[in-house]
Amino acid sequence: MLEKMKYCRSFEAGQTVIWAGDETSFVGSVVSGIATLTQTMEDGRSQMVGLLQPSDFVGRPGRDGAVFNVIAVSDLVMCCFRKKQFEDLVHSTPHIAQRLLEMTLDELDAAREWMLVLGRKNAREKIASLLSIFARRDASSSSNAREGRLEFDLPLTREAMANYLSLTLETVSRQISVLKRDGVIQLQGKRHVIVPDLDRLLIEAGDDDDGGMIV
Amino acid sequence: MLEKMKYCRSFEAGQTVIWAGDETSFVGSVVSGIATLTQTMEDGRSQMVGLLQPSDFVGRPGRDGAVFNVIAVSDLVMCCFRKKQFEDLVHSTPHIAQRLLEMTLDELDAAREWMLVLGRKNAREKIASLLSIFARRDASSSSNAREGRLEFDLPLTREAMANYLSLTLETVSRQISVLKRDGVIQLQGKRHVIVPDLDRLLIEAGDDDDGGMIV
DNA sequence: CGACCGATTGACTTGTCTCAAATACGGTGG
DNA sequence: CCACCGTATTTGAGACAAGTCAATCGGTCG
Known part of the structure; x- marks a missing residue:
């Protein structure tokens, strides 16, 4: 089912995949390459808040605007799905929501562990x-x-x-x-x-x- | 359904609700009071990685050990469910997994925003x-x-x-x-x-x- | 009242940042 | 193949924000 919906996108190193604030029409996962999730302040200070490696999921089903910039660090290939279609699939296939929940919990743990690194090391x-x-x-x-x-x-x-x-x-x-x-x-x-x-x-x-x- | 399963627990200010590494047998949400999520290093340095306020969810369905300490900062009342029962409910009620996913995505955003605070302010x-x-x-x-x-x-x-x-x-x-x-x-x-x-x-x-x- | 805990304030130290310069590297074109 | 350029990286010297150590203050509880 997912196979039929998916399509691939490529990005060059340095290219912005998603701008914070933009509406995103797709979700996907990293196939190869590395990307970063970055948060920026008005005065230009910025903080990377996540590192996306192959198999990592990108995008937030059920959310409209992106909150962070996603930037390709190396040449990047992503496997994408149209968000609307993907959301329908989530609703019709309970197992997928559970899998997404697990992945998101892992990311949350990783983010919190990184807070210790940032704050205390x-x-x-x-x-x-x-x-x-x-x-x-x-x-x-x-x-x-x-x-x-x-x-x-x-x-x-x-x-x-x-x-x-x-x-x-x-x-x-x-x-x-x-x-x-x-x-x-x-x-x-x-x-x-x-x-x-x-x-x-x-x-x-x-x-x-x-x-x-x-x- | 949830109503039948729930039970309440109270904690005094300063009391530890969950120890990192312990197996937790329940999940729940904060009814009143404030609790903190804390990460600790061996040498004693510690970093709070989350602030739990009324309505916030505690625990990770599908996970065994807790990763962080949960400590009651004020007197705290939580509404709890036995984890096993709750997990069964998640599996049988797709809507709940979707709701949990949304909440977890919100927490992830909050954690990442806090990384900017810790790192760059x-x-x-x-x-x-x-x-x-x-x-x-x-x-x-x-x-x-x-x-x-x-x-x-x-x-x-x-x-x-x-x-x-x-x-x-x-x-x-x-x-x-x-x-x-x-x-x-x-x-x-x-x-x-x-x-x-x-x-x-x-x-x-x-x-x-x-x-x-x-x- | 005295002990205690949380909070404030001060003096000094220090780790990281800032600014600046030198150096290594990868690629391009002659 | 080599000289050259721009970018990434290293290294240095001095400045500064926050940490450390220490003294004091204020309120609360027994």
């Missing part, structure tokens, strides 16, 4: 937290899971990272240099990151889930 | 933003809507405000003093706030929706 921990997100994503999807060692490409520029972490790009750059100096990460070029020890990175991020007590 | 704007939330809530529910003038009681201590805004309580106190000195607000005692001009407050908060350009 220092610059070094913020960078480590962001790197952890990329690392985890790659750890699950790729094959390079050799005993805690990981590598991946940063999908964001320093500026975009700064915007997500609520820092300046200078501070991002400095803290990446410090983490490199301290051996938490290694760099190949500006974008390719090697994490020799994922646990170490997680501890640096301040979420030492694994119970790594620093006595 | 300075202390003065943060305080003004928080006061705006209380003011708006009271403006809609009460009768004191005399030409932009409003008054209300702060439901939170300075410490709790600091925790929500990601500031220290000293900074909260100082900025409240400054807003008072500048005539943006007046205080009666420590908790009762008078807002002579709501538009002014909104401008101070940085979200000048009304287009109030400061040339």
Whole structure:
């Protein structure tokens, strides 16, 4: 059913997919590439409030105007549905509403966890937290899971990272240099990151889930 | 149907309603009082990630463990349902899942808007933003809507405000003093706030929706 | 009255921002 | 293949907003 309705749209890096305030006629999900959800103030200050990766859902069934800007960070392919049709489908297919609810609850948890990052972590921990997100994503999807060692490409520029972490790009750059100096990460070029020890990175991020007590 | 299942629980101010990590056997909504959603780090730093007011929903159908602490800030009455029963109801009544989805989307928007507050606003704007939330809530529910003038009681201590805004309580106190000195607000005692001009407050908060350009 | 808790205020420290300059990188055209 | 350009990034020096530590004040409750 969804298959029949869907169509694809492509966006170039830097292109705005949805403007805050605009009426959107479609919902969809990311097929490939990365996009950001951004909130902006009148004086130009802006804050990234979400990072959209493949399989993430975009749009809000039952809502008219978008609240945030959606911007393609890399070249982006989305799989879209006309909103009206999609909403009808939600009404006629209870299972879909439940699935959407689950996804939205996950996003809400992620947003709230990010509030802790923004509010209470220092610059070094913020960078480590962001790197952890990329690392985890790659750890699950790729094959390079050799005993805690990981590598991946940063999908964001320093500026975009700064915007997500609520820092300046200078501070991002400095803290990446410090983490490199301290051996938490290694760099190949500006974008390719090697994490020799994922646990170490997680501890640096301040979420030492694994119970790594620093006595 | 819901009526038959519901039961009430009361909590005293300061009491923890739900511990992060615990399995919760109920979902519910706030009847009266205020509660906070709080995220904590191992070293004790914590960040409030949500403020629960009357009519707000608590709990996550389909999820086992809670992710955040829920703490009663004032005396609190909640109307609860056993989670299992509620989930069955969600499955059998499509309309409920749709309603929950809408509420969750609203919460997600609110969380993301708060990320802008945490990430990009300075202390003065943060305080003004928080006061705006209380003011708006009271403006809609009460009768004191005399030409932009409003008054209300702060439901939170300075410490709790600091925790929500990601500031220290000293900074909260100082900025409240400054807003008072500048005539943006007046205080009666420590908790009762008078807002002579709501538009002014909104401008101070940085979200000048009304287009109030400061040339 | 005295103890206690929340709030205010002050003096000093510090992490991050700001402004500025230098450097590396990727792509383009000769 | 190389020189050149624009953009992304790094690095430095100084400024400033908010944090920290500490003292005081005010109200409330036993």
